[in-house]
Amino acid sequence: MSILIATQFTPAEWAQWEPALRQALPHETLLTAWPVAEPDAVDIAIVANPPAGSLRGLNRLRLIQSLWAGVDKLLADPGLPAGVPLARMVDPAMNEAMAETALWAVLSLHRGFFAYAKQQREGQWRQRAQRRADEVRVLVLGLGQMGRTVAERLARNGYAVSGWSTREARLHGVATQAGDAALPAMLAKAEIVVNLLPLTPSTAGIFNAQTFSQLRHGASLVNLARGAHVVEADLLVALDSGQVGHAVLDVFQVEPLPADHPLWRHPSVTVLPHVAALTDPRSAAEVVSRNVQAVRQGLLPEHQVDRARGY
Amino acid sequence: MSILIATQFTPAEWAQWEPALRQALPHETLLTAWPVAEPDAVDIAIVANPPAGSLRGLNRLRLIQSLWAGVDKLLADPGLPAGVPLARMVDPAMNEAMAETALWAVLSLHRGFFAYAKQQREGQWRQRAQRRADEVRVLVLGLGQMGRTVAERLARNGYAVSGWSTREARLHGVATQAGDAALPAMLAKAEIVVNLLPLTPSTAGIFNAQTFSQLRHGASLVNLARGAHVVEADLLVALDSGQVGHAVLDVFQVEPLPADHPLWRHPSVTVLPHVAALTDPRSAAEVVSRNVQAVRQGLLPEHQVDRARGY
Numbered sequence: 336m337s338i339l340i341a342t343q344f345t346p347a348e349w350a351q352w353e354p355a356l357r358q359a360l361p362h363e364t365l366l367t368a369w370p371v372a373e374p375d376a377v378d379i380a381i382v383a384n385p386p387a388g389s390l391r392g393l394n395r396l397r398l399i400q401s402l403w404a405g406v407d408k409l410l411a412d413p414g415l416p417a418g419v420p421l422a423r424m425v426d427p428a429m430n431e432a433m434a435e436t437a438l439w440a441v442l443s444l445h446r447g448f449f450a451y452a453k454q455q456r457e458g459q460w461r462q463r464a465q466r467r468a469d470e471v472r473v474l475v476l477g478l479g480q481m482g483r484t485v486a487e488r489l490a491r492n493g494y495a496v497s498g499w500s501t502r503e504a505r506l507h508g509v510a511t512q513a514g515d516a517a518l519p520a521m522l523a524k525a526e527i528v529v530n531l532l533p534l535t536p537s538t539a540g541i542f543n544a545q546t547f548s549q550l551r552h553g554a555s556l557v558n559l560a561r562g563a564h565v566v567e568a569d570l571l572v573a574l575d576s577g578q579v580g581h582a583v584l585d586v587f588q589v590e591p592l593p594a595d596h597p598l599w600r601h602p603s604v605t606v607l608p609h610v611a612a613l614t615d616p617r618s619a620a621e622v623v624s625r626n627v628q629a630v631r632q633g634l635l636p637e638h639q640v641d642r643a644r645g646y
Numbered sequence: 647m648s649i650l651i652a653t654q655f656t657p658a659e660w661a662q663w664e665p666a667l668r669q670a671l672p673h674e675t676l677l678t679a680w681p682v683a684e685p686d687a688v689d690i691a692i693v694a695n696p697p698a699g700s701l702r703g704l705n706r707l708r709l710i711q712s713l714w715a716g717v718d719k720l721l722a723d724p725g726l727p728a729g730v731p732l733a734r735m736v737d738p739a740m741n742e743a744m745a746e747t748a749l750w751a752v753l754s755l756h757r758g759f760f761a762y763a764k765q766q767r768e769g770q771w772r773q774r775a776q777r778r779a780d781e782v783r784v785l786v787l788g789l790g791q792m793g794r795t796v797a798e799r800l801a802r803n804g805y806a807v808s809g810w811s812t813r814e815a816r817l818h819g820v821a822t823q824a825g826d827a828a829l830p831a832m833l834a835k836a837e838i839v840v841n842l843l844p845l846t847p848s849t850a851g852i853f854n855a856q857t858f859s860q861l862r863h864g865a866s867l868v869n870l871a872r873g874a875h876v877v878e879a880d881l882l883v884a885l886d887s888g889q890v891g892h893a894v895l896d897v898f899q900v901e902p903l904p905a906d907h908p909l910w911r912h913p914s915v916t917v918l919p920h921v922a923a924l925t926d927p928r929s930a931a932e933v934v935s936r937n938v939q940a941v942r943q944g945l946l947p948e949h950q951v952d953r954a955r956g957y
Contacts, residue, residue, distance in 0.1 A: 428778055431778070431779065431804065432757075432776060432778075435753055435756075435757055435779065435803075436757065438749070438753065438803070439750060439753040439754060439757065439759055442746055442749065442750040442753070443750060445746075446743075446746055446747065446750065446921075447921075448750055448918075451917075451918055451919065451921070452763065452916070454919065455910065455916070455917045458905055458910050458911075460901075460902035460903060460919040461919060462919055462920065462921050462924070463921065465743060465921065465923075465924040465926070467739055467742070467743075467926065468742065468746065488803075491802070492746075492749070492799075492803070493742065590771075591771035592771060594769055599766065599769050600769075605763070605766070606762075606766045607759075607762055608762065608765065608771040608772060608773055609773065610757075610758075610762070610773050610774065610776065612776075613773070613776040615776070615778065
């Protein structure tokens with residue numbers, strides 16, 4: 336059987352992925368063009384933004400393996416074959432990269448490094464008050480693979496971390512609560528909110544005027560999940576009033592962020608170009624290889640997506 | 647017996663220190679003006695940049711307790727009484743603050759966050775390659791209380807950390823070497839060099855044209871120790887040529903950094919206004935209290951300075 340790789344990678348991206356996938360799947364026939372000559376010989380599709388129609392006619396698929404962690408776009412694709420097990424990428428290296436970005440954002444907010452960068456541009460030498468990490472309350476929203484890694488890394492670095500998720504979760508050193516009713520009180524206590532929720536119909540637009548009004552005045556938002564979690568117009572109002580003190584945003588409603596978008600130049604916004612955690616082709620290819628072997632042995636793949644739930 | 651507190655604190659600083667010291671030393675008479683009426687009743691001096699002459703005539707001193715970790719300025723003061731045990735501040739909260747700043751600087755360099763800040767100012771959406779922390783070689787110079795805390799924190803966060811000091815040191819998860827002969831080879835391997843050396847005659851100017859030439863092209867310098875460790879003119883040449891890729895500087899030859907100094911505006915320099923680790927009055931006052939009690943009981947104070955060695 337063969338494996339179809341359906342992506343919209345640039346040549347530079349493919350130059351990173353191809354050797355990693357070939358090394359992790361040395362005995363497999365990897366097809367990279369479609370429509371394929373023998374569709375019934377393809378039992379697995381590896382996808383990353385698969386072009387429209389690229390999976391058409393593959394009636395023997397036993398696994399669709401995404402190379403991305405987020406599958407909201409993939410699930411919205413009407414060309415996605417129904418009834419085929421779909422696995423998302425859970426790459427340990429990507430989880431660690433996400434924890435690094437979250438930790439950097441929290442350190443920057445806690446210790447005033449964004450403010451010091453502004454002072455440097457203005458040539459201003461002024462020391463700000465310093466607080467201990469255990470005095471800084473950080474709330475992590477979303478306690479899946481990434482949210483857990485982030486929350487535990489922040490806790491290990493001394494922060495007072497709480498975590499919220501739609502379903503119950505237990506973490507080492509992190510006080511957790513679940514369900515909509517618990518959220519307002521948790522928001523009211525946090526100084527820094529880190530978003531790592533999956534994007535689903537119930538989490539889209541979760542950061543809106545009402546949520547911002549539940550925060551402490553001057554609390555910060557770190558959005559490392561999806562742009563559609565945030566109502567950007569409401570965020571701009573909350574930033575202008577100071578209700579939200581600072582926002583670190585890696586993701587946006589429209590990406591790349593349009594050149595004339597006010598978030599680019601807002602003095603209380605840090606813009607990252609969707610780089611909080613890139614998939615590492617080397618470790619991701621190993622994850623793919625394990626799932627290919629599992630499915631070939633008649634086992635279920637790891638990290639299968641619940642299509643109804645949306646992640 | 648009484649304790650003289652001789653500092654050049656601003657009223658705002660004293661407003662933080664006074665309650666912390668009074669709470670930690672509830673049964674002591676704390677004098678804050680000089681010359682004191684009964685010099686022979688003063689057995690302990692707590693100092694932070696003590697004004698010239700403030701310790702004169704105190705012939706019964708058994709302890710001079712610095713509130714700062716660095717004592718290079720104090721040792722250079724001709725008014726410092728000879729022969730009196732001198733203790734520097736080793737404040738656990740300050741060590742943690744230093745580890746936070748070092749970790750933030752290393753994360754920023756490793757993950758390109760200084761570069762992304764520049765991209766934001768230019769409205770440029772461009773993703774940079776992402777590497778794993780264990781691929782990033784960080785060298786910590788100076789393995790005293792602060793250097794150790796920094797090196798171990800970086801190692802716990804996944805970095806490939808090595809450490810160099812003048813005397814042998816052993817750390818968990820950190821490859822250490824000691825002595826001048828070992829330094830060039832360690833510099834040649836590092837991508838990020840974090841300086842936490844004490845300032846002594848043998849470490850002054852340690853970062854000069856020769857040292858910079860021993861680094862890998864494009865390596866970064868994080869100086870969290872003393873401005874006099876760096877020959878700033880040599881650093882500017884190395885930054886302009888790209889031999890040093892970026893410098894994060896918390897300390898300078900002259901502080902505050904003069905308004906017309908080229909380091910303020912160099913595109914490859916991050917300027918911090920000597921805030922990498924401020925002493926925390928609450929935990930520092932506890933350290934002072936323990937040393938006061940030790941000396942009153944006839945014991946040696948902790949963290950006594952070797953005046954000949956210089957730290």
